[in-house]
Amino acid sequence: MKLTLLALGFLALIVAGCNNSDGANAGKKIEEGKSAATAAAASLTDISTSKDLKTLLAQNWENKDDAQEAALSGGSGAFEMPYRGFCFFSDGTIVQNPRDDIRFGKWSVDDAGKLVTITYTDGTKAQYTIEKITAKDMVLANKADKKNIEYGANGKVQKDITNDPFYGANNQWRIKPAKPETDEAIKKRLQQALDFYGKFLDYNVAMGVKTVTFSGIPSIFIWYKGGVAVGPKEKVEQEWINCFYNREQALKSRDMIENIIGKKYKWDKNEPNWVKQDADGVRQIADTLAAAPINVLLAK
Numbered sequence: 001m002k003l004t005l006l007a008l009g010f011l012a013l014i015v016a017g018c019n020n021s022d023g024a025n026a027g028k029k030i031e032e033g034k035s036a037a038t039a040a041a042a043s044l045t046d047i048s049t050s051k052d053l054k055t056l057l058a059q060n061w062e063n064k065d066d067a068q069e070a071a072l073s074g075g076s077g078a079f080e081m082p083y084r085g086f087c088f089f090s091d092g093t094i095v096q097n098p099r100d101d102i103r104f105g106k107w108s109v110d111d112a113g114k115l116v117t118i119t120y121t122d123g124t125k126a127q128y129t130i131e132k133i134t135a136k137d138m139v140l141a142n143k144a145d146k147k148n149i150e151y152g153a154n155g156k157v158q159k160d161i162t163n164d165p166f167y168g169a170n171n172q173w174r175i176k177p178a179k180p181e182t183d184e185a186i187k188k189r190l191q192q193a194l195d196f197y198g199k200f201l202d203y204n205v206a207m208g209v210k211t212v213t214f215s216g217i218p219s220i221f222i223w224y225k226g227g228v229a230v231g232p233k234e235k236v237e238q239e240w241i242n243c244f245y246n247r248e249q250a251l252k253s254r255d256m257i258e259n260i261i262g263k264k265y266k267w268d269k270n271e272p273n274w275v276k277q278d279a280d281g282v283r284q285i286a287d288t289l290a291a292a293p294i295n296v297l298l299a300k
Contacts, residue, residue, distance in 0.1 A: 060166060062151060219239075
């Protein structure tokens with residue numbers, strides 16, 4: 001399989017493996033990693049002690065059963081089973097199923113703090129009863145079928161909600177256009193996708209997760225510990241194609257990335273966290289994309 005690879009960190013990993021006896025360097029990298037993690041965590045607000053229902057609700061909730069299945073599958077983007085959830089935001093907006101059949105809308109809670117009403121952008125509505133809620137656990141019952149579903153969260157939220165990768169404005173690139181787009185519009189959609197992934201990786205660094213789950217998120221990327229690859233055209237997933245007018249335009253976006261991903265990018269060899277390494281790499285790719293003219297992006 002042919003892969004175009006941004007091998008930003010492989011050399012650093014090899015060198016580190018050859019110098020395991022250097023305890024001073026290893027200790028320094030661990031401390032630097034802790035400092036970076038602390039800085040990332042500073043972007044979050046811990047709501048674990050809150051008793052306010054709206055505060056507790058306004059975070060990212062994942063269906064516990066779906067999340068467990070995704071974890072067992074390895075957390076890859078090729079996960080094809082349902083992965084449902086709600087991302088309630090403090091400004092009253094909501095993104096439902098950000099890892100599945102994504103929908104956008106607004107939410108509100110009744111005065112009793114029990115009934116959640118969601119009004120989607122297409123005008124339809126759904127109502128859920130909050131059967132139980134804490135900072136990290138919630139049970140919702142859909143008013144339509146009365147079925148109780150368990151959801152889990154981290155009890156932490158972004159201080160600036162626009163930095164949350166699943167915030168509505170960060171996912172507009174996933175809305176399929178109604179008509180063919182110009183090359184510039186395809187470039188803009190791709191730019192938004194890269195911006196999303198930069199925020200997504202930063203979010204995982206801040207949350208301190210041990211395993212990054214890409215399940216259900218449209219992508220043409222293959223993620224490595226210290227590298228990002230783009231697979232062959234015949235392997236482009238349908239979820240990515242669905243973000244564009246048709247397959248041809250989706251593949252054009254892939255060509256744009258392929259023509260710039262092999263360029264030289266700065267890489268922090270002392271950064272021990274591969275997720276942060278990849279986040280920095282994605283931002284550099286996004287900057288290169290933004291500056292590149294269309295003729296360069298589509299050069300054969």
